[in-house]
Amino acid sequence: NIKVARLDGTKYQHHTIRFFVSGFPSIFHLNDGEVRSFPTSSNRDFETLKTFAENDWKETSAYPWYMNPLGYAGTVMSFLGKGVLLADQVNEYWTKHLEQPTWRLIVVTFVISSTISVVIALILRILISKCRRPSVQKTDHNSKKRRKVD
Numbered sequence: 001n002i003k004v005a006r007l008d009g010t011k012y013q014h015h016t017i018r019f020f021v022s023g024f025p026s027i028f029h030l031n032d033g034e035v036r037s038f039p040t041s042s043n044r045d046f047e048t049l050k051t052f053a054e055n056d057w058k059e060t061s062a063y064p065w066y067m068n069p070l071g072y073a074g075t076v077m078s079f080l081g082k083g084v085l086l087a088d089q090v091n092e093y094w095t096k097h098l099e100q101p102t103w104r105l106i107v108v109t110f111v112i113s114s115t116i117s118v119v120i121a122l123i124l125r126i127l128i129s130k131c132r133r134p135s136v137q138k139t140d141h142n143s144k145k146r147r148k149v150d
Contacts (some may be wrong), residue, residue: 002053002054009021009024009026013081013085014078014081014082014085015078016081017077017078017080017081017084018069018074018075018077018078018081019035019069019074020067020069020077023040025044026038027044027049027052028069029052029053029057029060030070031057033068033070033071034062034063034068035062035063035068035069035070036057036060036061036062036063037060037063038052038060039060090105091105
């Protein structure tokens with residue numbers, strides 16, 4: 001009644017980041033949202049793996065909530081891992097195919113990210129100014145002048 005899955009960590013690197021894989025092969029036990037790692041010091045023969053999958057996993061502590069690959073932390077780690085892999089691919093294309101130095105990529109990235117940040121800030125400023133409560137005109141009875149009250 002045990003399901004086994006195999007994953008190529010070199011092809012799906014964001015999963016290796018999500019599960020904090022530090023070497024191959026890595027073996028995990030998943031049960032009711034909890035993740036346990038097979039001890040690296042154990043033998044990896046069939047009987048040891050079978051015993052771990054059936055009973056010994058209960059004696060191994062699960063990852064804490066802030067490191068659980070199936071929780072929010074794992075989702076964030078997977079997302080960041082995909083970003084790192086994408087940045088690596090862009091850098092490789094830039095340096096090998098376009099034959100440009102890395103410092104130019106850094107400058108281009110800085111200019112693009114700065115421009116995007118300024119545009120987002122301006123859009124937010126416009127949206128916030130449109131959402132503010134309009135000012136009300138009140139009359140000061142002593143001086144009979146109108147003043148603006150926010």
